[in-house]
Amino acid sequence: EDQVTQSPEALRLQEGESSSLNCSYTVSGLRGLFWYRQDPGKGPEFLFTLYSAGEEKEKERLKATLTKKESFLHITAPKPEDSATYLCAVRPSNEIQGAQKLVFGQGTRLTINP
Amino acid sequence: GAGVSQSPSNKVTEKGKDVELRCDPISGHTALYWYRQSLGQGLEFLIYFQGNSAPDKSGLPSDRFSAERTGGSVSTLTIQRTQQEDSAVYLCASSPFGQPQHFGDGTRLSIL
Numbered sequence: 455e456d457q458v459t460q461s462p463e464a465l466r467l468q469e470g471e472s473s474s475l476n477c478s479y480t481v482s483g484l485r486g487l488f489w490y491r492q493d494p495g496k497g498p499e500f501l502f503t504l505y506s507a508g509e510e511k512e513k514e515r516l517k518a519t520l521t522k523k524e525s526f527l528h529i530t531a532p533k534p535e536d537s538a539t540y541l542c543a544v545r546p547s548n549e550i551q552g553a554q555k556l557v558f559g560q561g562t563r564l565t566i567n568p
Numbered sequence: 569g570a571g572v573s574q575s576p577s578n579k580v581t582e583k584g585k586d587v588e589l590r591c592d593p594i595s596g597h598t599a600l601y602w603y604r605q606s607l608g609q610g611l612e613f614l615i616y617f618q619g620n621s622a623p624d625k626s627g628l629p630s631d632r633f634s635a636e637r638t639g640g641s642v643s644t645l646t647i648q649r650t651q652q653e654d655s656a657v658y659l660c661a662s663s664p665f666g667q668p669q670h671f672g673d674g675t676r677l678s679i680l
Contacts (some may be wrong), residue, residue, distance in 0.1 A: 458610075489667060490671075495673070496673050497572070497659055497661075497673045497674055498611070498659075498671045499672030500668045500669070500670060500671075503668055515660050541610075541611070543611075544612075554599065554601070554607070554616075554663060554666070554667075554668075554669060555601070555613050555616055555624060555627075556601075556611070556613065556669065557613070558603075558610040558611040559610055560609070560610045568578065
């Protein structure tokens, strides 16, 4: 069964304190790993797609990396506006051709204190 | 440009009633998805549309749930004879073929 596990469940940091969020997965053939940000009362906002081990993507203070078993979302010198829940999802390959059904983790709730 | 639009944003109804949730995808997006997010749970896939066809309905939890899409655009998710366990946020997403999904802000459904 395809599974995504995120850790920690919640993380509190001081402004400027860098850290990493983890997403480990078991999937029958990976056709993409996705990171989303979700603010309270809003839908998930797309951040990154990673397709192969060793790939990295960056956007402002965020950098996502991928290995064969897990992905990390590194947050460098975060600001209070980076506070949100960060969701990881995988697209398995054993699915209908052309579909992008995503399997999500439970998310990491990140709080950045000023 | 306009994002994915869902209506209503909130819906409160009594157990046993039917409800309809609407999704207007981003113009030109051929793929449309419905997910459910329950309190303390991750997002759970319900159904996928490509155009007006639904090749993957594997996530629909029971035959009380159905969905349709017309004109390759608007989609409606219908829940018949609602139960308290149906209470959740229902999220719609759309994408061009083979591209990342973009989500609406969801409909928060509460069953009394």
